[in-house]
Amino acid sequence: MSRRTTVVLGACALVLATAVAGEAWYLWGTASPTPTAHRPVVIGDIDAQSVVDDAAADAAVIFSTSWRRYDAHLTAVTSLMTSDMATRYRATAEPVRGKVLATRSNTVTRVAASGVVRADSGEVLALLFLDQRTSANGGPPSYAARRALVTMVHSDDGGWLVANVQTR
């Protein structure tokens, strides 16, 4: 084999190796997209909607309380949350326990509407419109129209947990 042939074959091999490396980088080396204002949802429509549905179902359970089952409810709903969120929730729920029991309060929460605000494979922000009806001492229920931004995070076991709730 002449020296010239060797150089040409070597060059071809180098080009092919570079092409393979370039393809590999494009296929596996680029990072997953992160949400921006321009592209706020970077997962599939069905995946995003599914997590928003989970957020709506969890919020309806978390914010529906009864004086009869207050402690059991607190234990049950914290399993829907991350440990940080559960700690914060307990810290806010326990101080109002006495008032809820004393006034025999029941709160029923329904989700009037829901939508995805931002989503990637690890975190989804869901906007929820919550209708809350609270009755105390057997009286007629009062109504509150609330708006909540619920942050859901992907847990290690593959499910989604409530990591934060903001209301305004």
Add this chain to the structure above:
Amino acid sequence: MRRRTTVGLGAALTWRTHSDRADDATRQERYGAVLAAADSEVTAFVNMHYERASKSVDAVAAGATGDFRDHYVRSAAKVIRVLERNRSTMTGHVVWSGVTAISPTRATVIAATSGTVSNTRTGGAHEARDFRFRMTLAHEHGRWLTSNIEFVGAAR
């Protein structure tokens, strides 16, 4: 030979992946465009001033389409009279907005706003007002326009 086959298969896979990513980018950008259009329309809707009533109404009409726009434009004179008579001022901003449903041609968005209202009934005082909106949008001539907007009240 094996190396050339690897490159060929890789090229096909890369082309397919590139095509999928382009589709994903288009779909993902649709969310951003829909939310930007919805936020703009809701912002116009919750910012009205009796001294600039005509301009306020025009801002809403500019982002609207279909029956909603027709109805709004037909009612404009009445809306302006009510704003001026009551010396109404409404200010507000979008706190959060989210997509409920989306396709290449239609979308449904919900939006939460916070702001103030003042009029003759409040004695000119600015009272806090939070609203919940549901709106439908249609993609027309390269723009997302609002085809309906409604307040979300109590669910039955």
